[in-house]
Amino acid sequence: MEHTLTIGKLARAAGVGVETVRYYHRCGLLPVPERAHGAIRQYSQQSLQRLHFIRQAQSLGFTLDEVRILLQQNHGQCSTARALAERKLGLVEERLRDLLRMRAELQNLIGQCRANGTEECCPLIDTLAANVESDQTCHAAALSAGLP
Template identity: 45%
Template structure:
């Protein structure tokens, strides 16, 4: 049995994060030692690794909650898991497209900066006047988030 610190070390997750996952119900309530400290076995370790990996892949905690409950029902169809993964892939692809456009615009901006005074600065100028922009990177809906 591992204490919370060892578990965190093993899984690459910070201690308060583990307690947070327990608090929001992503991890079950841990067993406790005589002195009230959390103790974890292999099952908890695996579950935490699953969460960590999914987080690394950008899944939200909500999506992970769904994936975990799916993985607890091995006899069911995997369509739902597949759908969640595909949705995440679509998310990533759209963010990628957006970031690629941003990169182009930022590059244009910094390349044009001649290094003079603010009054002549292309960076400030472009930010102040959207019409100086090559690409239309305005997205009312799509969040930059995550």
């Protein structure tokens, strides 16, 4: 007989909460097992493997909708899974470029603060304030031109 788990043991083994397991039931990501003796649901090792699959996919940035698509592939259409992964990689690379740009800007502003040598005028605050004023001017111009 296959070793079975209660919902609590399944959740602990997968590193999630019981409510997460129930949420995955509602989303259709994890099948709800039949109730066994004493009205307690017993989960199989396959359920645990499925939870690990979901968690691993999420750790790679896949949304639950994307995880659902991956689960439906069932070792089948690799082209669908590859297309999802390629799209995800594109988003990761875009985010990485944004983060590198942010890092460079922050390093520059920190350097300006260090070079300033005074506490009375902060280049970082001045730059941020100038950007806010510029954004407000652009927004006001767009509104007066009838743009959203």
